[in-house]
Amino acid sequence: MKFNAMTAVAALMLAVPGVASADPDDDNLVVNGEIEMTTKAPLPAHMEDANMDQIMSGWHFRSDETQALQMDDFDNSGMIFVDAGRDQWNAVEGSEGNSCASCHEGPESMEGVRAVYPKWDEEAGEVQTLAMQVNDCREENMGAEPYGYTSGQMANMEALISVQSRGMPVDVAIDGPAKETWEKGKELYYTRTGQLELSCANCHEDNYGMMIRADHLSQGQINGFPTYRLKNAKLNTVHARFKGCVRDTRAETYKPGSDEFVALELYVASRGNGLSVEGPSVRN
């Protein structure tokens, strides 16, 4: 009997007694009573043919208790890492005797940055993620050691930079010099891999809203990254999550910082064009 991946996925879904599908809710996300987040948006033009009606933030797929944790910056445990990021921002490191602040002044100068990354960097001749840009700056302008790609320090810095764009719509460019990388990412997204022969789309496009065991499947958006996960009580970066996801489909996973994950990050980010930057968000 040929047991293909969709049957496996379907079997897992139906095996949960009672709830086979749990619709994402209609709640409103307003942070600190001020920052109104756009957590649902129409499909970006490039997704016209996609098997879904609208794009939604992962926030909608979490329980009420988890959602509440993101609504106040003092309930959001991720914010303590923004504080740590601020210390890193002001710390002088490396051969040039500079800190981030030496050139960029306050973190507020990063407003709008997170919303457009990953993006094409003309000088480097490639698409760069936020992490790559941070490390480039550290090595070239500070003469400092790069942060580990998915390290705590990188996550703290990403969180500090993300906070400056909170509430702003994600708007990554997919045309021009970035197009080739974007196409590669899209191909990766829709290609089945691993023992379970699953592609990202099998779960996150075809089956979001369903329960996979006790997990409420989201659309796999990354507008909320870096995210504080209840599961490991710390900030998680995009590539760390990609690596985990690929491993969970029992496929040989790519390395954080690899060309594949950079392309995938650009593509997945573009699937969220229109949703607000939420980082640092709170998820399970």
Place this chain on the structure above:
Amino acid sequence: MDFTRRDTLAIGAAAAAVTALPMPAMASLTEDAIAEFTGGADVADGGVDLDAPEIAENGNTVPIEVSAEGATAIMVLAAGNPTPGVATFNFGDASGAHRAKTRIRLAGTQDVVAVAKMADGSFAKTQKTVKVTIGGCGG
């Protein structure tokens, strides 16, 4: 050694009896903790509010809230954890309300118990079952 049928029956009955005994383990560790807190006094049911999710999104970080009007202290226990102690909130003179919120770890589906010590020396308790699930692909 040769067992007579009489011996075998006796051993078998004893074995069955042992397995039928209630499991002491965690339930009594919780009872011990409550007894230590109350000094063995009677504990009334109710008068303490315990807010916890019916299903915890993740057992590693479960938000809870306890409150008891007029309490000087509230002890929280997790009856199914390897050790039941979670936290004891002692309210002082500068306290504004006899309530507290925190986030706790639950090893599996279990009862969370809240015991309040009132200003008049009496005790009250309540408990709630929290389901803790194993996640899906999110892990």
Place this chain on the structure above:
Amino acid sequence: MAKGVRPRVKAPRSAEAGEVVVIKTLISHKMESGQRKDSDGNVIPRSIINRFTCEYNGAMVVDVEMHPAISTNPYFEFEATIPEAGDFQFTWYDDDGSVYEETKTVKVG
């Protein structure tokens, strides 16, 4: 001292005399429970914050006895009465003997 431990506290900057205010506290700390094992199978020893206190002008607001079941990055929310202007003193006590502190000043009127 455990590495990277930092507190984060929400307290009002000003209040009316006699007002009851909500305080939120967070501190980044691993709260190693003593239940985990390392890759060699050895138990990782317990290392947690075992007590948290909050005082206002020397008067006790709350004194919390903490066990390993408190999640990583311990969070507490509670209420305090502000009789007059003064300072909140927050103190966390670590198993390893370290003491972490934070102060917040409140103006009245």
